[in-house]
Amino acid sequence: MAIFESSPRARAAALAAPPFLYAVLLLALPLVTVVAVSFMTQQGVGLDLTPTLANYREIFTSPVYIWGNAQRWGVLPVSLFVAGMVTLITVVLAFPIAYFVSFHVDPGRKSLWLFLITIPFWTSYLIRIFLWKVILGFNGVVNTALQAAGVIEEPLQVLLYNLSSVIIALSHSYIVFAVLPIYVALEKIDRSLLEAAQDLGENRVTTFLRVTLPLAVPGIVGAVLIVFIPVIGDYVTPELMLGAGGRLMANMIQAQFLQLNNWPLGAALALVTMTVVVLVALLFVAINRRWLRGRS
Structure with a gap:
């Protein structure tokens, strides 16, 4: 002692x-x-411990995982596309919500508004996904409403079991994770800066574009990272919304571990995906740092 x-x-x-x-x-x-x-090889139910690059060679040479072919993209580019679209949609939709709560809601009621925003996410994740299947299904809410309005005669089959349905379901599931960091960034903005900009002749639009939006960039970058990273690892939503024939990278990894019993290939796929995600995250962090350095 x-x-x-x-x-x-x-x-x-x-x-x-x-x-x-x-x-x-x-x-x-x-x-x-x-x-x-x-770096191992699957041998039946056991592992061959001899180091090998065969798993990575298969990933980078097979048309399934990365490079694709003339008919379809590889699984990793499709997964990045879905994650990018979900991130873009959630950030675009989350910013007005965060802006309204931060600038137009009475300070004493902001916590209540944030509480109300999170209420839908008290429901089980799986229940929310199944609800989207009910909404977008062949006899779902959307098709029924369009038929009742006379817009279509037969139910649309393109609403479900495609990438669009996955993007919609994931955007709904992760939008709250984009609202909160953007709200925090907006709350940190000194309101006197906005008043000073308007005193110098700026209108509301130019004040937003030249003062509010630039100061909110750290929150936007945070929202991008908070949404993008878990979305690319989500395998439940693609499994349910794409059907048995659709797979993203997370589904491929899950299948290698739990269905095909090929742990080495699943581990290699996980590391390749993780590396790509880290590179994307570092890119956004670098952009944020350069932006802050330029502003200072």
Whole structure:
């Protein structure tokens, strides 16, 4: 005990040791395991521990995963497209909501509005996905309403079991995660800056474009990252909204681990996807830093 009383470094190390070990056991160790397994080969129910690049060679040479062919894209580009569209839609829809709550709602009622925004997400994730199947289905709400209005004679079959339905369901599921970071960024804006801009001759539109929107960029970047990263790893929604014939990257990984019993290939797919996501995240972080540096 004397060493802890006399050495600040020893006390700091003792305090940091439990969370460090926790992070190693729950984050670093599983990741290292996945990396190691990705260089192995599946042999029946066991693993051949001989290091090999065969799994990565299959990923980068097969037309299924990355490069695709003349008829269809690879699974990874399609997954990036879906994640990008969901992120774009959620951010575009979330910004007006966050802006309204931040600038037009009475300060005493802002917490109530945020509470109301999160209420739909108290429902089970699976229930919300199945509700979208009811809405977009062959005899669903949309088709029934269009038929009743005389717009169509036969139910549309293109509303469900395609990428559009996946994008719609995912956008609804993740929009709240885009609202909150944008709202926080807007709340941090000094209102006197807006008044100063209007005193200098700016109207509301130019004040928004030249003051409010630039200051909200960190929140927008945060929303992009918070939405994009989990969306590309979502496999439940594509499984339910695309049907048995549709697969995104997360579904491919899940199938390799739980259906095809090919853990090394599943681990390699997971690492390739993780690498792409990290590169996209670093790109947005770099853009945010450069933007903040330019503003300062």
